Structures are given as structure tokens and as C-alpha cells.
Amino acid sequence: MRTRVTELLGTRYPIIQGGMQWVGTAELASAVSNAGALGILTALTQPTPEDLRKEIERCRTMTDQPFGVNLTILPAITPPPYAEYLQVIMDSGVKIVETAGNNPKDFIGKLKEHGIRVVHKCTSVRHALSAERAGVDAVSIDGFECAGHPGEDDIPNLILIPAAVRALKIPVIASGGIGDGRGMAAAFALGAHGINMGTRFMITKEAPIHDNIKQALAKAGERDTNLIFRTMHNTARVFKNAISNEVVAMEKKGAKFEEVRPLVAGVRGKQALREGNIDGGVISAGMVIGLIDDVPSCADLVERIVADCRAYLRAASELVA
Template sequence: MNKITQLFNIKYPIVQGGMIWNSGYKLASAVSNSGGLGLIGAGSMYPDVLREHIQKCKKATSKPFGVNVPMLYPNIEEIIQIIIEEEVKIVFMSAGNPKTWTSYLKERGITVVHVVSSSKFALKAQEAGVDAVVAEGFEAGGHNGREETTTFTLIPMVKEQINIPLIAAGGIASGRGMLAAMVLGADGVQMGSRFAASFESSSHDNFKKTIVGIKEGDTQLTLKELAPVRLIKNKFYNDIQDLYSKCPTPEDLKALLGRARAKKGMFEGDLEEGELEIGQIAGLIHEIKSVKDIIDEVIQEFETATKEIQSTTF
């Protein structure tokens, strides 16, 4: 039996990333209905909006789903309370100390997973009592670890340190990528970018069309002084680079970033002034598809690649 399918009571060990401005109830329920674990992304939702999406997700699927909560969220206490009131059974936490909420949530019967970018934080998450960790490599889109450890390196290093289930993230959008992660020691995978380019994603069509046009080298990790984030190179990204040439202070960078820059790009579709977050693997995504087709293709490719490996002799 697979540890991740057992832990979440799902068919396939595939988790959908809880991406801001992409991961509403339509995407989460579609992933869950297709055999994976869907996550609602609380990071771009006001508390009342999150409650609405949880309630709609319950109606749209009878399968398990969860909520992804960035701990930097200003209304974190209210968000946690809504999750408990709405009887959400799975919570993925990121961007914060796993000790803060893990025991509180687990005492209320909630399965807790923490997203990490290093072996050190994976160990801290395990010590805090989480049920599993997501180890996310430098290839990933959105906010990222400062260490710049790639998924191919990170997964075996984390596997060596922990004994709880391990989910690989960053640079995975295919069945072959899933197999590679599992050979390296992961029990399952989390995919963000591939699901961002789905019909069910809540992001703007302009953003989805940009994703499928991405080529190798079209994204870059930047803004390390604030919170490292991988962005598509557009006008806003170029403005950041121009500012860096003048040796800016963190305050200068914050002033340029302003407010709601990610919403402007991914949700409202402003491809020039918006912050467009996507992973390096976007260079392998060539078509916007339904969630069901994505998962079916990943599983079919995984099974084909597994047979190919098994038939290899030396």
C-alpha cells in the first residue's frame, strides 16, 4: 500500500498545490473527484470567502480535500477557526513554524502536513508532530526556499532524515516526473503548475495561455530580500531587475511590489504589471486541459515509465 493514499484515503498519491489565485473549490473538487487530493488555497482568500469555497467544495465532491494555509496570513486565527467549524479534515501549512498550530489541529482530528524546503525544516516539522511533509525544490513556482536546493537533491536528503510520509514538489508535471520523485524516496507528489493550466483553475485565461507558452529559462527566482518567489519574466519582473541595479533597500523593493500584485497578474490577467508565479516545469506544459485528463495522463505515463524501467537490464 502507498503511504499517501492511505493517509488521505485517496486513489492516487497526487496532491494539487494550494496556489494563490488558482486553487478555488472548482479545482480542488475536480482533483479530488479524479482520484487525487485537492487543496483550496487560503492564501488569497478573505475568511468569509474561504468559508464559502469550503462549503461549495463539500457539495462538489464526496471525496477528501484539504486547505492550504500560509502561516504569514494576517487572519490566521480566524482561518483556523473556520477550518475547524467547517470540519475540514486535512490542512497543509507553509511559511512558518510547524509547532504553532500542529498539535492544536491534530487534537481536533485534523491531518496536518507541512511544506518545507530543507532537511532541517523537515526534521522540525516531524518533531512538531505533523503527519507528513512536502519537500519543495527550487524549481517550484511561487514562494520558495532560500537554499536553492533542487528537488532531485532535496528528496533523498529529506528521506534520509525523516520517517514520516514524504511528498515531493517542485518541477513535477508528468508521470515520468512522478516516478522519478518516488524512486528518489518520495511517497507521493504535489503538482502546482500543471493544475494552474487547467480549465478548473480559478486564474485568468491570460495567465493560463502564458503558462503554455513558457519556454526553458522564462522564469526566475527573485525578491529574496522579502520572500523568494519564482516569476515569469515580464515587465514587472524587468522593473525589479532595473531596481536591483540601483542597490535597493528592502523598503524600496516593498514599494515596487506594492499590494495585490499577484492578484493583478494571475487573477485579473494583467500580463505586464502583474506578478506571474509559475514553476520551471511550465516549459513542459503545452496545453490547457481538464483536471481529469491531466491526472489520467499522469497515471498512464507513470505506469508506462514503470514498465520501461522494470524491463531495463544491464
């Protein structure tokens, strides 16, 4: 496939693996890149900037194809050393960075000086326009269906993608709710130039999480996610399990973040993914789990999605021929 996204990223297919905390490691990123898509290492999955440097080097031993690094910038009382992570990315010769969270304008100049292409993930057209003005090369637009933080506007991709395409001059990558060739075909029909998938790549053989978690997600339906932190205006879509059910119930009773903090601690989610305890912590997952029923290799998944996308586009064309 050849689109503005493949030309920008140098990949065979316009498919990007989302940068997922605890999941975006060299094992998954290299497998995705070897399959012809763009694998993404998640910077903050690594405890220190030096650990990120080692992970980038490790990924290079596993693939000779393009891969990128996600750097999610979030407000915090004690923020991670973002500048140090950024320096490692630049010093390591990485050529593609996916940013998310706050506006990346403070980092873009430095990244551009090193010839790095920047894809910014956002959840609204207004934020996408701001990122375009700041100089990013492409925008990954995240609809309400997505895993993680869908923003507070609750706009699904059937509206959000064409609205972004209409407003932006840079390439638009559809993100959220896509897990098969039908979703990819639909994204193209809506004007997107590529797709970004997180949850679907979680449920692959190479994803560094316990098989119990993969099987639970593959067996789940489209109604098996919860929206937590709604009352705190920091909405997150996660897998419906005992922990997220409890958080929702506590919020309905007026609980503040400090009261739910022990339940949603990142270390609990990390441990659940590693040990396979389905109810052990918060597990990010999108509504697309309702369309997923197997655990393929990344290579098989990418080839299947591309083939199915072409088939669905042909079938749609025949309807109006």
C-alpha cells in the same frame, strides 16, 4: 495507486494540488479531488475567515471526495487573523490541512484534537525534521525548481528528495518541478511517496485564472522564470514578464523592498490573473512551465500523469531487467 500518502489522505492517487494564492478556490480544488487527487483550498485567498467558511461549504457541494485547506503562516507587521482561519477550518470538519511558511507547531495540537492530518510544506531537510518533531503527518519537500518561495539553500529535488527520505520517518511528498508522469516516476525512484503540483494545476481548464495567463505559461520555456527578492533573502520564483524583469533590474542596482513594493503588490498579481494581463503583476510559476504545452481538464491531466508514470517506471525496469 497505493502509497503511504494515499493511505494517509484517502485519495485514489498520491497527487496533491499545491495551495496557491488567488488560485486555490472551490472550482479547482473540487475538480482535482473529483479526479482522484487531493484538491486544496487556499485559506488566505479568502478575504475573511467567514468567506473561507463559505468556500469550504461551496466546495462540498462540488465534490464528495477528500479535499484540504492550505494555511500559509508568514511574519507580517499586521498578520491575518490566523487563529480565526484555523478555527473555521476545524469547525468546518476539514480533515486535511497543508501548512507552509513558519513552523506550524503552535497549531498542530489543536488540529490533532480535531482529527486533522497535517502536511507541512518546507524547503530544507532541517525544517522538515523540525516539522516531524512538531508532529506533522507528512512533509511536502519543495525543491529549488518550484514556484513561489524555494528557500535560500538552492537545493534541487534530485538531491533534496532523497536527502529528506533518508532523514525522515514520516511520508515525503515531492514538490517543485513536477508536471508529468516522468516527474512522478522520478519522484518515486528517489523515494518519495507522492507528489505535489502547483504550476501544472494552474494550467488546467478549471483553474480560476484568465486563459491569456494559461496560454502564456504553456508557451513558455524552462528559462522563462525569474528569481526576485534574492538580495532581500526572501527569494521567490515567478514568471518572467515586464514586472519581474523590472524588479530584478532594480535589485541589481541595490533597491530595497519599499522601492519595489508597488510593483509586487498582491492586488496587482490578483488582477493580472483575473484580467489576463500578462505584464500586469507578479505571477508565480515554476521551471516546469518548460514541460507544459497544453491546458487539459484536471481529470484528463491526472489520468495521463498516472498512466505515464506507470509506463515510465515499467520502461526503466526493463532497462535493468
